[in-house]
Amino acid sequence: MSSVAHTRAAGPGDTPPRRGDLAWFRQEFYRSLTARADALFELTDAVLCADGPVRSLVDLTLVAEHRRGHGAMYDALGQGRVELQRLRRSLVSLPLPRSTDGRIVLAVDVSPWLRSDAPTSADRLFCHVYGRGKGQAQLIPGWPYSFVAALEPGRTSWTALLDAVRLGPTDDATALTADQLRATVGRLITAGHWRDGDPAILIVADAGYDITRLAFVLADLPVELLARIRSDRVLRGPKPSRIPGTTGRPPKHGPEFALNKPTTWSEPAHTTTTETTRYGTATATSWDRLHPRLTHRGCWADHDGDLPVIEGTLIRLHVEHLPGDRDPKPVWLWSSATGASATDIDRGWQSFLRRFDLEHTFRLFKQILGWTAPKIRSPRAADRWTWLIIAAHTQLRLARPLTTDLRRPWEKPFPPGRLTPARVRRGFRNLRPRTALPASAPKPTRPGPGRPPGSRNRKPAPCFDVGKTAKPALTTTIRQ
Structure with missing residues (x-):
């Protein structure tokens, strides 16, 4: 060829x-x-x-x-x-997988390259790693890498990797992820994978990402963000209409919506059921125009003026059973899109399940290709x-x-x-x-002399500390 x-x-x-x-x-x-x-x-x-x-x-x-x-x-x-x-442009110039409706689905996730026994390696951070037992999470020094990949429809172990960035000691994870996604989407648009009138690019992520901050920063791009959120989060409903004749400052947020308190839940917008071969009956319930109440701390500490109200769609996904678990807990998802239909809700949680295909890629990297x-x-x-x-x-x-x-003789044919x-x-x-073999033949050479026998290394490698080296100067601001 x-x-x-x-x-x-x-x-x-x-x-x-x-x-x-x-x-x-x-x-x-x-x-x-x-x-x-x-x-x-x-x-x-x-x-x-x-x-x-x-x-x-x-x-x-x-x-x-x-x-x-x-x-x-x-x-x-x-x-x-x-x-x-140039390599990134080459990756986006190739054919990309799409969902059944022609939409591009991107997944973003972080995978660590653990280097616990490398004190002479710079830029190591504490990486969160799950153990085999329950509650056995650990923090191990290593290099965390943020990957962006295009997902295929249906159950598969294939993904199309588009970008990878290493998180350094001075990097803000949310800001770096936003810049990475912005650059990737820009290359996709330049390559012609998305044009005006096409459905928005869907970006799915697991818990751990500040999804509302990403939705605010990437609001000017043709993307929708969908991520899992913690089951103890408290959101707010839309601002209620002002009753004529009332005085005082109008409320900015609606009533509370506590995910772990069903008594605070309002009437859902849509409820759908889907029969699956792996999880049994999957029930998805959605609420429209829910948002978190932001405060001037963390990544919002240096935000000028009033904090924005970032509304989205909340999805509660409950399946009949999981492999090895007959009573699974529901999964809560938050989407940056509002006014979603029942079809959009089903497409959203099904695309989120495809995010786990990226875990197969990480396993291939580490166990077969020898990345770490x-x-x-x-x-x-x-x-x-x-x-x-x-x-x-x-x-x-x-x-x-x-x-x-x-x-192999004992393997099933595909x-x-x-x-x-x-x-x-x-x-x-x-x-x-x-296929193409552009590398030239090696030239004959001799090995170098190396260090003389018996001599000592007079330039030992320096050791580096592990963890963040830059801390925000302002963590909390009191606004009058």
């Missing part, structure tokens, strides 16, 4: 990858490597063609597709360069390795309709187009010779 000129026709029918997309992306990926390109490109091919999960970087140099030594590989990660803007396996010291080298893994995953997605299923990422990776070595 030779490399040909890549032309993209946007639209819902452009969802499946075409035969020329893989060769085109491999060429663009190679051009985005502006330093140590050959070594970085062959390292990515080694990740795709290795037998079994990636356990260490040095093992990848023994793969036949990696024709250079281990010194060149470490030098490429330490001194190589990746033109991220290397003991890399420099955060910049970690960023390069992260983007190499994203490029490898994108090639697996583009090779999905081209790969032959090499299943229909065409339904292979998992691990199954596609198993047959990528046979597909690689028929």
Whole structure:
């Protein structure tokens, strides 16, 4: 399969990858490597063609597709360069999955690269990690990365990764996520995936995000935000109409709506029931124009003037059963859209369930592709390795309709187009010779002398503290 000129026709029918997309992306990926390109490109091919999960970087140099030594590989990660803007534009230029109504659904989530035993690595933060037992959550030092991916309709383990940003000690998580989403949506519009008159792009997120702040910052974009909120939140209803003849200051907020107190609930706007094969009967109840009461603290501490009223739709999702749980608790969702219909409510909670497909991608990254396996010291080298893994995953997605299923005798056969990422990776070595191979052959060289035997390291690596290094100067403001 030779490399040909890549032309993209946007639209819902452009969802499946075409035969020329893989060769085109491999060429663009190679051009985005502006330093140590050959070594970085062959390292990515080694990740795709290795037998079994990636356990260490040095093992990848023994793969036949990696024709250079281990010194060149470490030098490429330490001194190589990746033109991220060009690579990001290449990712959004590819066909993207869409929902059944042609809407683009994006998911944003954070996954940590744990580095608890790396005191010489800079920019580490305390990452929240769940343990195996109940209430076994821990805070472990590491590098948290924020990922943005396009989701496919239906149950699948595939996602289309579009961006990744590492959260640093001086970054505000909400502000960084807002800038990341704004840049991603802008590239999607520039690439022609969204035009005037198309349905708004839906962005789904799990609990932990300040969804109302994101909705306020991204209000000028054609997006709708949907996220899970805590079950102990207290929202407010719309401002009641003023009764003629009353005096005093008019109220700004309506009555309270406590999620854990059914006595405070008002009459719902819509109630729908859906029969599912995995969860039984799913009942979704929605309330329109509910908003949180904001205060001048946290991210709103430096807001000038009166705080805004950010209204949205509240959704209560209750399913009949979960795997291993016969009495599941309801899930509360908040959407930035108002006036939603019953169809919009069903589409919203079903899109939120598809957000968990991103967890399969994180598992593939860590357990198969070896994203967190290397003991890399420099955060910049970690960023390069992260983007190499994203490029490898994108090639697996583009090779999905081209790969032959090499299943084990005890594995069930999958229909065409339904292979998992691990199954596609198993047959990528046979597909690689028929696609673009832009890396040049290695030149003969000699290894360096290294440190003389018996000499000591006179420049030990410095150690760095873990956690945030910048704190807000103002946390609470008293307004008269």
